Amino acid sequence: MEIDPFIFRLSIFILSIFVGYYVVWSVTPSLHTPLMSVTNAISSVIVVGAIIAALASSSEKIFETANIFGFLAILLAAINIFGGFLVTQRMLQMYKKKKK
Amino acid sequence: MEIDPFIFRLSIFILSIFVGYYVVWSVTPSLHTPLMSVTNAISSVIVVGAIIAALASSSEKIFETANIFGFLAILLAAINIFGGFLVTQRMLQMYKKKKK
């Protein structure tokens, strides 16, 4: 009677699409540019895979081909993570209310 | 490295709360009464548990105590399911646009 974890992941995926749909539609239009940059940043959680790839060692050598691709992916993802969050922060910092 | 299915169910539960939050806020106020009756109807999916309870037979006898509770639960849930969906339908049928 065990259920395949894939089905659970599918459920999570589908429910997340619903959440994404609603969450994005509720973003105010004046923040659509920060939305683009922050989705950019969060989609770089792919760094998780990159770290696994970089640290996977079947042998003693650290820099096998698979690892090198992992390290390169870490580099790219890191640019995105830092760049994405920081540029978003910079933009959001600029949105100010009228001083009264 | 197997993940406990409970964690997946927890994920499903939490994501569903997000979905519920957004979906309910997007219901138009003029349909709040049908919303109450339809949530009534769908919360009767608990009938699923009632059916399992009713049909569970460790022995030959159909009507053991556990089964009886199952059958009673089926009865109650069925009132709710039919009653809830039909009264919702009846209400929704009444919402009409201006004839032009």
Added chain:
Amino acid sequence: MSANLSAIFYLISGILFILALRGLSSPETSRRGNYFGIAGMIIAITVTFLTVGNFGMGFIYVFVFLLIGGSIGAFIAFRIPMTAMPELVAGFHSLVGLAAVFVAISAFLRPEAFNLGTIGDIKLASLIEMSIGAAVGAITFSGSVIAFLKLQGLMSGAPITFKGQHFLNLSIGISIIVLIFLLCKTQVSNYFWLLIFISFIVGFLLIIPIGGADMPVVISMLNSYSGWAAAGIGFTLENSALIITGALVGSSGAILSYIMCKGMNRSFFNVILGGWGATDQTTSKSSKEQKPVKSGNADDAAFLMKNASSVIIVPGYGMAVAQAQHALREMVDALKKNGVKVSYAIHPVAGRMPGHMNVLLAEANVPYDEVFELEEVNNDFANCDVAYVIGANDVTNPVAKSDPQSPIYGMPVLDVEKSKSVLFVKRSLSPGYAGIDNDLFYRENTLMLFADAKKMTEEILKNLD
């Protein structure tokens, strides 16, 4: 049916339930939404049959019970008058609650059938989920029964309070937790029965101190509870359809309670701790009656409205009580034939339940695009000749805008006083739900029409021809 396949179908059924609620975002899509809900339910039931796979006598009995219950439900659904929706919802809730209790009991008595272990050796997590499900279900049941009785008038709507109430509730609450703990430790079934029994009493005690008019908030709250109970049992049964639905229903009830409290300008705890509404209704009557009031009859009203170029109708709880919606529609039709522009203005908490007025107007065949919400219509009163306020009171009370001391201060209200003249149809000068006098009754441009809402509207109609 394999566990994987049925899991997929339960997921589909959960998604169909989401789509059912999503449909309610507009009247056009709402009917399709309801069909999604029905489809989801059919899938869930069918899959359960196929998974259990026991097609003997028991199967036939299940069908019989489904049919009996279904017939009762269908009968109720077709016979219930639209004005009785709050009672109906309360009644149905009590059934869901009881069903949850019964399922929990079966699972406790026959854990093997649910894969939860064996009697006396039920998995800890399952036992906790099961007890919570049973307790919340029992509270939902007895609470809803009291709500139902209060709404039906079978029990006094007055809040029943006594000394030490909060202390009693607190100690019972603690005893429930202790019982669950003992049950998990010893697996002795008597603790389980005691738990259910005490939970029934809690539901009872929680609701009796709350005034009859506050019942809608209570019902939504119970709705929310029943959702969380269903989710709890969903974890026990490892069923995603139940988990998803539980979360949906739980959120829905919570949000509706929030909307109501917000619309009434009261905090949730103020409602739940009880004693408002019904008591005050009698207190504030005495001192005011001396102020001069202009009162008129159906003839005056008909004259005013016939010669108006635009009229806004403001229905309230009194319209529901008098069942005046059909008469009202006919009156509006007659006015329109006379070339008068008519629209309806609905306050978010007009009536006694969210969307109450909308359902009644829809029942009387009022097209929903003539019915406007507060924000859409509130600026139009300034350009309108007559506001016809039928059985509404609190939702027009300008004290909410002017007097910071008033209990409804800050609640949004309909600016009927801005229209050239205001007609108030009600039976007396007595206040509404909030128990506060309405200054508008004594204004220059107000004409009171003291009568039952339905009778008065019918008479006006006669005078219009």
Added chain:
Amino acid sequence: MSANLSAIFYLISGILFILALRGLSSPETSRRGNYFGIAGMIIAITVTFLTVGNFGMGFIYVFVFLLIGGSIGAFIAFRIPMTAMPELVAGFHSLVGLAAVFVAISAFLRPEAFNLGTIGDIKLASLIEMSIGAAVGAITFSGSVIAFLKLQGLMSGAPITFKGQHFLNLSIGISIIVLIFLLCKTQVSNYFWLLIFISFIVGFLLIIPIGGADMPVVISMLNSYSGWAAAGIGFTLENSALIITGALVGSSGAILSYIMCKGMNRSFFNVILGGWGATDQTTSKSSKEQKPVKSGNADDAAFLMKNASSVIIVPGYGMAVAQAQHALREMVDALKKNGVKVSYAIHPVAGRMPGHMNVLLAEANVPYDEVFELEEVNNDFANCDVAYVIGANDVTNPVAKSDPQSPIYGMPVLDVEKSKSVLFVKRSLSPGYAGIDNDLFYRENTLMLFADAKKMTEEILKNLD
């Protein structure tokens, strides 16, 4: 770290990402939202370290690479001018795409590390997910690079079309599917490399026929793709943070593309199949120039606005090109000191990217509660003395309301012509993005101010003192 614990943390990190996007529903909550996002990322990375549990040399290298990448990212983030946001987003997308490809390659080369089987015997499902992730990632990469080059002006913005283009794309599409099929059947690695190579080419071929001005739609679309690629890899890695994020990003990109197409009144396919925009910009110029046009100078404009009681500013793409936002804010400050009521009106697709104008105005310290969206402000033009249209064109074009033949017919526009006088700051009579002549230039109540937006605004400012 146990698999269960890390699964819970990945879930938390996914939820934090949801809250990050949720924060963007208002400027007040948006900064907190961004912190949620950062927290989610920190959790995901930390958990991954603890799960892998390899704290040797490799760990230090990982840190070094993270730091190098982070420094580059931070440097870019601080140096980039706000007007270059579209390019920046395109550039960052290309990196996500490439990272996805690299991860897929590693997983293919060392499947054991990811629990996917062994080389030459990778689980079928994983192989499919991996190939899809790699292919979509590669398309995202090369597509974003082209988009970046077109936006930067390093490559001609003109759509590059040739015969048989659609046929070529179709056959490549089919060959990708065939390759994935062969790969799954034989597990021969050359198919995998070929797949990635061809996908790079597809991204290239898909984007070159699209005009430079259509790039924002393309970027959003690629954003959506990169989300689905991330989700695909999330399935491979059995990681819920990635699955949740992928779904969020996928929806976000799709919705933004939809909003843009809707705002431009074009279908998504019309954009993707290419060749609009950039070409037409030159065609429709010729015949019109003979009509009489009233043109003025900074002095006239200053006089008009100083004596107005209310002014609405309508910024457009030209403001971004001229970087006129700071000058504009100063001009508005001067007007306010003169007692003029000023507000900003933003069309949903003003500029070249959703929210483009809002970011620029925010950069110039314009408070966001002085900035209004189309629906909020459109009725105010009728009561306004001067509409100051700075570098905007299409978003004011009344042909969208009057001429069913026009390509922008039906697109909502700002009713600037209803104000007493309209000032148009632009360098010539040439049309905007949509390539359609704007009738407003020739109207009685329009004054054209032919100049660069920034220079003109600065001159007006001088004349105001």
